[in-house]
Amino acid sequence: MLSFSEENYLKAIYHIEQLQTEGASTNTVAKKMQTKASSVTDMLQKLADKRLVVYKKYQGALLSAKGKKIAASVIRKHRLWETFLVNKLNFSWDEVHDIAEQLEHIKSEKLIDSLDAFLEFPRVDPHGDPIPDKDGNMTKQKKVMLSTLKENQQSKLVTIKDSSDNFLRYLDKKQIAIGNTIKVIAIEPFDKSIQVQIEGREFMITEEVAENLLVEIPSLTLPKVKRTN
Amino acid sequence: MLSFSEENYLKAIYHIEQLQTEGASTNTVAKKMQTKASSVTDMLQKLADKRLVVYKKYQGALLSAKGKKIAASVIRKHRLWETFLVNKLNFSWDEVHDIAEQLEHIKSEKLIDSLDAFLEFPRVDPHGDPIPDKDGNMTKQKKVMLSTLKENQQSKLVTIKDSSDNFLRYLDKKQIAIGNTIKVIAIEPFDKSIQVQIEGREFMITEEVAENLLVEIPSLTLPKVKRTN
DNA sequence: TAAAAAATTTAGTCTTGTCTAAAAATATTT
DNA sequence: AAATATTTTTAGACAAGACTAAATTTTTTA
Known part of the structure; x- marks a missing residue:
């Protein structure tokens, strides 16, 4: 133990x-x-x-293999508890981390598997991170920073890198959520700030924010754009 | 802390x-x-x-007053978690104690109050023990050992004293549950074993079992019984 | 009420996980 | 490659919470 x-x-x-x-x-x-x-x-x-x-x-x-398995099981517990707190107890995603840090150490296989079933076997937690299964395997999603996208590329927000309360609250304020489709409208060369369109709303984000938003790797071909010259 | x-x-x-x-x-x-x-x-x-x-x-x-409040809050957490495990995750009542021993130390007022609401403010846990409220108050139910009842007295099972797995499993086997009405049919003077009627079924229990079943204090007047002599 | 028994406290030790300060190893620079 | 800087380890200490063995206090018994 x-x-x-x-x-x-x-x-x-x-x-x-x-x-x-x-x-x-x-x-x-x-x-x-x-x-x-x-x-x-x-x-x-x-x-x-x-x-x-x-x-x-x-x-x-x-x-070691043994160590990896234990680490994955701790992460599994952490993410399942976070999901429980958000989905069942109506916590917001910036409130759950510290509590999950405690809950992840509760020892009972049966408890965590029952919880998994109770939550209907979620595959990602409220922050978009994958939840390892009983054997420690998780679908390691390929993702890139939003700041690496070119103009006109779009993709889906899958995870965030920084998960500080401040950042999470920023996202809430801007109504940015996991799963949102984000399109890069324009990149300002001077400060690398990005004009984005998120779920229909268009606004500007700083490079720092863009580096903390991880999106699916977008299809490699840019959508064809009519050239005006 | x-x-x-x-x-x-x-x-x-x-x-x-x-x-x-x-x-x-x-x-x-x-x-x-x-x-x-x-x-x-x-x-x-x-x-x-x-x-x-x-x-x-x-x-x-x-x-001290302060100590009592903290103790009550730990007991509150223990009993709410037990209720969660039984009511939401379908645990049986003999499986929940050890897990609740761990969960009772999770620090978050908001968590425990949300859990309370999620469970719809239960007043007793699965073993029939009262759950303290936020301020540490609980309805201290008056109860006596079943072994103190006289013949023909009946009452409702409110709590058990011993809560070892073995005892809980015995109760399950005999289909004895919190809330059951138990009537003392006869007491054997030799070994103090008791013939009881529980929810219609009549059988014998030992004195030891009767000492671990706590029932509501029965009304003081015995039901009148026709004398045959 | 004195002696014996039981309960409680004290003293000293151990383990876990942390720290600071100093020593040693590795990496970087000139 | 020698000198310097950085990283890592070692040595020794500390706090929490437990233990054993011995000392002390309280309770019981004769």
Whole structure:
């Protein structure tokens, strides 16, 4: 039986591996866990003893198959609980993270599978992130930052990168939601701000916002546009 | 913010106070918490420092108003989660205790109040125990052991004392449920076993079982019975 | 009411997970 | 490649919460 802390480290390493394919360095983990490098070293050693990560001094850690499975199950629980809070208890998506951080450590397979069924087997959570199945598999969606799209390309918003309360509230205010179709109308070369059309409404977003909106990879062919010259 | 352990101690003391009106002795708490007396002493000292209990060396502890409120809120959470598990996720009543022991420590007032509303403000949990309201008040039902009833008396099963899996499964097997009307048909003087009629079915239960079934205090007057001599 | 028994507390130790400061290894720069 | 900077590890300490063994207080018994 793992402690909350061990589970949190595994989850952090999992997320880091997703971002960069390589192993997670001590410092990267420390930043993610908001702790000190020396504490991370201790924990990596312990997780290595338990065969949950492969750890080599001065070279960071990689999840073992066992570690990956546990990390995925923690993420599964986190995302199912978030879905519960939003869909059943009417929480808004910026309120659920901290509570799910606690709920993800509740130990009961039966509980989480019952919850899954109760929610009718959702495949993504309220933020658009995929929910791993019982075996830890999840449909790893291909996605790109909205800021990489060219003018006239459009795609569907699948996830957000930053999930701070501030950003989530910004999205609510602008009525931007997971699943919305977003079209890039024009890109201002000076500051890279983007004129977008979202569900019919047209307005401007900054480059920073565009870098935190992840959309489906759009079809490679641009829609043909009549040239006027 | 209290630790899980501190919350568990407060809850244990609360339950002990309910049973015996006096303060909780070190040993009683140790037994309830399945720990050693010396550990209890340490914790009582700590809780006293935080003004959650009134503690005098060698004389046990009593909950302060603040301590009582926290204990009641933990019990509220426990019982609401049990209700959720049984009513929404279709757990049986013997499966919910251990999971609720974990869930009761989740910190979020909004969560628990939303859950309360989602469950439509239940007043008792699946074991028949009253659920404290937001302010920690609960309708303290008056109840007695079934074994204290006389022949021909009848009453309604409101709670059980022992809530071990074994006992709960026994009750399921015998189809005894909270709310059932139970009538004492006859008491065997030799072993104090009791012939009962429960929801129309008549059978025998041991004294031990009768001591763990708590029923409403029956009306004081016995139903009149025709004398045959 | 003195002696024995039981309950409680104290003292010292252990584990988990954290920290700071210093040492060691790796990476970067000149 | 040597010097410097950065990263990582080690060593030692601390707090929480538990434990054992010994000491102390309270309660019971004779």
